Amino acid sequence: MSKKKTPPQSPKQPQRPEKPEESSVAESTPVSGGFQFEPAWLWAVVLTVATVMAYYISLDNGFMVFDDDKAIRYNNLIKNPTFRGLFMANNLGMYAPITWCGYALVYALAGESASAFHTFSLLLHIGCVLSVFTLMRMLQSRAEVAFFTALLFALHPMQVEATSWIAGQSALTFSLFYLLSLMAYVQWQNSRRALFFGLSIVAFLLSVLSKSAAVTLPVLLLALDWYKNGTVTLKNVLAKAPYFVVSLIFGLYTFSTREAEGHDLVVASSAYNLFDRFLMVCHSLLFYPVKLLLPFKLSIFYPMEKTDGVWSIDYYLAPLALAAIGWAAWKYGRRDRVIGLAGLWYLIPLAVMLPYVSVGTFEMRSDRYVYISSVGFFLLLVYLAQRIPAEIRRGALIGMALLFGFLTLERSQVWNNEVSVFRDCVDKYPDAPLCNCNLAYGELLNLEFEPSVQHYTKALALDPSFVEAYNGRGQAYFQLKKFPEAYSDFDNAIKAGIVTPKLFLNRGKCHVILGRPAEAIPDLAKSIELEPRNPETWYFKAVAEGKTGDLAGALKDYSKAIELNPQYVEALVNRGLMYFNEQKFDEAIADYTAALAVRPDIIIARNNRAMAYLSKGMLNEALADVNKSIEAQSNYPKSYETRAKVYSQMGKTAEAARDMEKVKSLTSGG
Structure with a gap:
């Protein structure tokens, strides 16, 4: 039997773009487990139902004092929105007009209903879940990989912070448009229709207008170019020029607005030098995957502290572990681009969330920071699991999803209010002064004065420099009618350099109650200087003046209090x-x-x-x-x-x- 000859190919013949390498796992046709991953709409329904079941309990949660009150309850912008207010000004130190539009829409439809805002958050999360499912189907051929990647993303308890905290809606909103931009770009890669490139840019604009963290998207688009073609050319980079221009503008503007709000962007300080920052970044890059794989001891706050000026051993080992993982990712990611894309998807969005700088209190680590990056981790996990026999693999993935769903249901209850979320924090990190201080504040607002005093006292015992605790404990003592103790705490807070109108008012009130009206008047005058429209301050100043015999001044100040209220x-x-x-x-x-x-x-x-x-x-x-x-x-x-x-x-x-x-x-x- 004669052997057929293969016609020789011309060396000048253009070659087709190389497809991403894939393992030899069977495609998602009927499977031995008795079910198949088609049609896609059916599995989209399954994802939606599973997400609702995991989060339905969060719909009964209330507003959190931390940020929810400022973002919703006391934010006149969302109650009386204007184009100028939404799009031409910062709000609470952020330029995120699309996020504020979302809040304003919910308020217009349902008023100050916490349940309505939680429902909107859940809808945004479902939108992200379905976008992940669709995008995974577009990027690789295994429907099973797409489904389980989206399912684990949907149900993981680290997503609760973004989904069950109303103030976390910015993470959901920017992520939804981020994913839509990626989808449109992949569609453009496949069709070369300008419409999809334009839609990608529009979605990207909406994403950065929701949260500045979206500035990483152009780099992830280059990762998609590499995934499709096996290389990144200068042409690919130049094609992203519109994206990079937008990212640069919004990135620089974000830095300026944060500093304008008094949030200094500190890289090196007496607390953390440059080497400390290096260790913190390396440790954080490993911290999130561990929590994604083993989601236990989750918290609103994760301490990053040295003991006697020294980090724990895992911080010093983190760069070595990261180097080994990076080498493996480089080696195997080039052979199998799904692995490479998954690694880049984890790394790129997270890059702007790492602790290079300190901005505020909770900015070191947070569950919501890994919301969009977790897609890359789950893609890698599910894709590598394809090497395992189908029955074992699917059983393990379903079991993992069920565990995640149960933990999410449980964690959604933790996010019910400020007391429950910080009591959980104290349970897990009892020696964290910040957790104790914030729990005490929540208890103070919920009229739990004795527990509030206890937790403020513990915060001060753990860290005497935590001087804000003096102010809070003083208010709790005041409500308990322990006026000498309240005065002492207010006095300590003022001596520590805290300058707020409420603090001077409170110390002035203590002076009045303790029979020292003459000493009260300077404090109350200082409070009025800082906040002249508080009727309570004018009232107590009038009381003090009346007790010192200044009846004309008292009558004038009573009249001012009544004018204001x-x-x-x-x-x-x-x-x-x-x-x-x-x-x-x-x-x-x-x-x-x-x-x-x-x-x-x-x-x-x-x-x-x-x-x-x-x-x-x-x-x-x-x-x-x-x-x-x-x-x-x-x-x-x-x-x-x-x-x-x-x-x-x-x-x-x-x-x-x-x-x-x-x-x-x-x-x-x-």
């Missing part, structure tokens, strides 16, 4: 008393009437108005007021004394005598 009952009652003492009975009656319109149950205002009516000779009005006072509170001697005076003026001496006997009975304890 016309329903300030205490200020109205006190000014009414001053008017009464000056025999300005009409003005006194007007103030007491205004106070009673707000709080009809306030006995002192009704009794004082009765006295003003009595002084004007309006006996019937006076009697009606004092009778209501006695009806509301039958053991208040002042009311009986006032009624005795009214009865005496009416000539009802027997009734007057009876009321005076009642006064003696109440005041003598009989």
Whole structure:
């Protein structure tokens, strides 16, 4: 039998782009396990249902004091949005107009409903899950790899921070448009239609307008070029010029806005030198994969601290481990581009989230930082698992997904409110002063004053330089009526250099309550200098002035407090008393009437108005007021004394005598 000859090929014949290398695993046609991964829409439904089941409990969560209140509850921009406010100004130190548009949309539809905001977060997460599923199907031929990559991404408990924390919506929003931009780019790679290139740029713009972390996308696009062609050419780089220009603009602008908000971008400091930063970056690159593979002891905060100036041994070993992993990734990633792409997908988006600098409190490590990068990790995990026999592989992946789903359900409950999330933090890192301090703050806001004092005290014991704890503990002591302790803490906070109007107000209030009105006035004046529109400060300054004999100043400051808050009952009652003492009975009656319109149950205002009516000779009005006072509170001697005076003026001496006997009975304890 003659052997056929293969026609010789011309050396000048252009070669087709090399396809990514793939393992010899069977394609996703019917499988021995009894199911198949087609049609795609059915598995998209499965992904959606699984995601909802894992996160449904988070829909009952409330707003978090940390950032949710500033972003939603007290943010006038989302309640009354304008184009100028959304797109031409920073909000809370960030330029993220698309994220703020999302908040404004939810507020317009549902008002201040925490459940509505959590529902919107869940919808964004589902959108990201389905985008990952679609993108994985576009990039490689194994539907099983696409499905399990998306499933693990959907259910992993590290995604809870971005999905169950309303303030984390920016991570979801930018990630959704980030993924859509990648999808459009891959479609452009396959079709070369300009429409898809344009859609990719538009989605990228929306992504960086949602969160500046999207600036990494052009580099990941180059990774997709390498994945498709096996190389990156100058033409590939130049084609990304529009993306790189946008990234450069938004990156530089982000640095400037963060510094303008007072968040100094510190690289080297007394706490961390350049070598420390190197170790921290290397350690973080290994920290996230470990948590993704073994998602236990998750927390809103992960300490990165030296002990006596020395890191733990794992920090010093991290560069060596990273070098070994990098060498393996380089070696095997070139042979199998799916492995290479997975590694780059993990590394590139995470690159801007690593602790090169310190910006604020929680900026070292955070679960939400790895949201988009986790796609690369799960792609690598599922792809490598294809070497395992199908029955074992699928059982293991399904088991892993079920475990992740259970942990996500559990962790969603942790994110219910600020107390639960930081109690979880303290349970896992009991010696972290920040966790103790923030738990104490949450307890303070939830009126749990004794536990708040305990956790503030522990924070200070762990780190005496944590001076903000003095302010918080002082407020808890104040609510417990432990005024000397409250004063001491407020004083320590001010001496430590904390300058806030509330702090000076609180120390001033302690001075007043502890009988030191003259010392209170400078504190209250300083508070007014820092925040002139707080009616409470004007009120306490008036009280202090009244106690020092400055009646004109007191009357002026009571009037200012009422101007700022016309329903300030205490200020109205006190000014009414001053008017009464000056025999300005009409003005006194007007103030007491205004106070009673707000709080009809306030006995002192009704009794004082009765006295003003009595002084004007309006006996019937006076009697009606004092009778209501006695009806509301039958053991208040002042009311009986006032009624005795009214009865005496009416000539009802027997009734007057009876009321005076009642006064003696109440005041003598009989």
